[in-house]
Amino acid sequence: MLNSRDLAILDVLQRDSDTPLADVGAKVHLSPSACSRRIAHLREAGYIRRNVAVIDRAKVGLPTTVFVTVSVRTHSAAWTEQFRQAVAGIPEIMEVYRLTGNIDYLLRIVLPSVDDYDRVYKALVSRIEMNVVCASIVMETVKSAESLPLHHAAAS
Template sequence: MLDDRDRKILDALQRDSSVPLADLAELVSLSASACSRRIQRLEDAGYIQKRIAILDREKIGVPTTVFALVKTAHHSDDWIETFRGSIADIAEIVEAHRLTGSYDYLLKIVLPQVEHYDLVYRRLVKRIELFDVSAFISMETLKSGQAVPVSYAV
């Protein structure tokens, strides 16, 4: 069971995992060693899956975002696994979601420029049969981030 200190630790770490332990401990009114033990407990319990660095997409050279909505005529477990494998090593596809409604999947694709989308599209359709793919170019990111609300954690 998590308490408010655990939630504060989780919230602070997901916003910046490089925060010095002493600063984090002060934020939650604990000693550094007690805070460190809590972080280890949260990792062991699976609340913290991994610590990563979020890169500046402009500096890395992939400032363009395209969302592709995918329809398929196939819905078997084997086809889904083939699809999963087909997108796994296409680095430009950074997120993939299975959906309800008119489309089956949503892909978030990051690119150096919009013209590069055709190369990603061709790589994908060589690997797996798709019924329809509709692409949408993101004009502006209004909100972005990996942080999730911690108030629901138990």
């Protein structure tokens, strides 16, 4: 169970995992050694899965985002596994969500340009049968957050 200090540590680290241990400790009112032990425990318990660098997509030539909705006719286990393999094999597909309602799946695709979407679309439809595929091109990102709203997490 997480306590308020654990949540505070997670909040600091999710905003900048490179924050020096002494600074994390100071922000949560712990000594660096006590803070280090808590961070190790949070890793072991699976609260911290991994550390990553957030890369500026535009600077590396991947400024375009396309959201794709997919509706399917079948929901068999075999089709679902084939779909999972199909999307896993296309690196431009960053996220895939299974949804309730009229849309079965939502895909977030990151690309160099809109023109590149056709290549990804063709790769996807050649691997799996889908009923309806609709694409929406992102014109502007209004909000994008990597940090979770930890104030909703229960502290003991």
